[in-house]
Amino acid sequence: MQRVRGVAVGSIAAVIVAVIAVLVWRRGAQAASGPPEDQLPHFTTDGALMPPAGWETWVMVGSSTGLSYNQAAPPPPPPPGAAPGMFHNVYMQPWAYREFVATGAFPEQTMFVLTFYEASRKSAPARAGFYEGDRQPGYEVHLKKEGIDPTGWAFFGFAGGTAVGQKLPGTTPCYSCHATEAAHDNVFTQFYPPLRERLGKAAP
Amino acid sequence: MQRVRGVAVGSIAAVIVAVIAVLVWRRGAQAASGPPEDQLPHFTTDGALMPPAGWETWVMVGSSTGLSYNQAAPPPPPPPGAAPGMFHNVYMQPWAYREFVATGAFPEQTMFVLTFYEASRKSAPARAGFYEGDRQPGYEVHLKKEGIDPTGWAFFGFAGGTAVGQKLPGTTPCYSCHATEAAHDNVFTQFYPPLRERLGKAAP
Numbered sequence: 001m002q003r004v005r006g007v008a009v010g011s012i013a014a015v016i017v018a019v020i021a022v023l024v025w026r027r028g029a030q031a032a033s034g035p036p037e038d039q040l041p042h043f044t045t046d047g048a049l050m051p052p053a054g055w056e057t058w059v060m061v062g063s064s065t066g067l068s069y070n071q072a073a074p075p076p077p078p079p080p081g082a083a084p085g086m087f088h089n090v091y092m093q094p095w096a097y098r099e100f101v102a103t104g105a106f107p108e109q110t111m112f113v114l115t116f117y118e119a120s121r122k123s124a125p126a127r128a129g130f131y132e133g134d135r136q137p138g139y140e141v142h143l144k145k146e147g148i149d150p151t152g153w154a155f156f157g158f159a160g161g162t163a164v165g166q167k168l169p170g171t172t173p174c175y176s177c178h179a180t181e182a183a184h185d186n187v188f189t190q191f192y193p194p195l196r197e198r199l200g201k202a203a204p
Numbered sequence: 205m206q207r208v209r210g211v212a213v214g215s216i217a218a219v220i221v222a223v224i225a226v227l228v229w230r231r232g233a234q235a236a237s238g239p240p241e242d243q244l245p246h247f248t249t250d251g252a253l254m255p256p257a258g259w260e261t262w263v264m265v266g267s268s269t270g271l272s273y274n275q276a277a278p279p280p281p282p283p284p285g286a287a288p289g290m291f292h293n294v295y296m297q298p299w300a301y302r303e304f305v306a307t308g309a310f311p312e313q314t315m316f317v318l319t320f321y322e323a324s325r326k327s328a329p330a331r332a333g334f335y336e337g338d339r340q341p342g343y344e345v346h347l348k349k350e351g352i353d354p355t356g357w358a359f360f361g362f363a364g365g366t367a368v369g370q371k372l373p374g375t376t377p378c379y380s381c382h383a384t385e386a387a388h389d390n391v392f393t394q395f396y397p398p399l400r401e402r403l404g405k406a407a408p
Contacts, residue, residue, distance in 0.1 A: 128270055
């Protein structure tokens with residue numbers, strides 16, 4: 001009996017430690033390969049999008065100034081020396097970027113976050129040009145999710161920095177415009193240097 | 205003897221598993237907290253900087269257009285409708301950014317990578333504005349390293365995309381200009397929205 005108890009105690013200890021080891025290992029393996037939880041979209045029960053956390057540390061795929069899609073009345077060019085229009089930055093999740101680089105396709109749950117900044121004029125020591133000034137409170141998210149819309153993507157607006165993002169209706173022009181004008185799977189890769197480079201495309 | 209051997213086998217198994225668990229745990233902890241090897245600067249034996257790998261996935265702290273520091277002859281503003289000048293993007297290592305957010309200070313081995321893009325004019329569906337066109341082959345790195353220069357920072361040029369970056373001499377104007385004009389520890393945080401926000405400063 002004493003022998004049996006001794007073996008049993010040793011084995012139970014070994015099993016407990018083995019279980020802990022496997023749990024620790026799994027957490028490590030998950031962190032290394034799968035999409036990290038904090039880079040995935042999360043929704044409220046009524047389908048609004050929770051604000052993506054830490055998007056400013058995501059991969060910035062392209063910046064632009066004064067872009068406008070207004071076909072009916074494109075804005076006049078700014079007068080000499082005036083600001084070139086607001087800066088727009090576009091960010092995507094690091095894991096989705098790695099997937100895109102590996103496969104050339106955007107995985108399900110890819111998100112692009114579009115943010116806006118005042119174009120601020122040169123201040124010391126700059127003598128010419130514009131930099132990113134005050135960030136505007138609102139931003140937009142473009143999300144890939146099967147079944148969410150016939151295009152496979154949806155837009156969510158956080159106008160004025162609202163707590164959750166409401167899905168824009170599928171009749172909003174951005175859906176049809178992205179479907180027909182985007183260079184790659186509803187995404188304006190033509191404006192994003194690292195995505196263009198991965199696809200082997202030059203700037204249009 | 206049989207009892208002793210049974211206990212010994214159980215205990216040895218437990219110890220082996222425990223050692224593996226600790227090794228796995230340490231690797232996970234190291235990956236989570238310390239600077240990842242591929243985000244650290246590496247040098248040739250004669251002090252040139254190896255090209256930083258994967259900088260396009262680092263944290264983009266600020267974009268600008270047509271910035272010029274030329275005090276003697278600032279460039280004239282572009283004529284109406286002309287490009288606002290080249291886009292400049294500035295990236296820093298994710299671990300250094302996390303450290304800065306946590307402490308408000310740039311850790312040793314912080315690197316900023318400055319890249320350049322043509323300002324490309326609107327193409328479909330854009331009706332106005334400019335986006336980041338072809339990336340220029342050259343880039344620059346600003347590195348924090350004790351003893352490298354009296355300012356504690358050095359500049360390395362990869363003009364034309366050279367294989368390694370040569371350190372710019374300390375007499376180059378960028379050293380004195382960054383030392384006197386930068387808002388925070390030789391870094392132009394005044395131009396970088398997320399760094400400004402961390403320091404509680406508005407755009408100048």
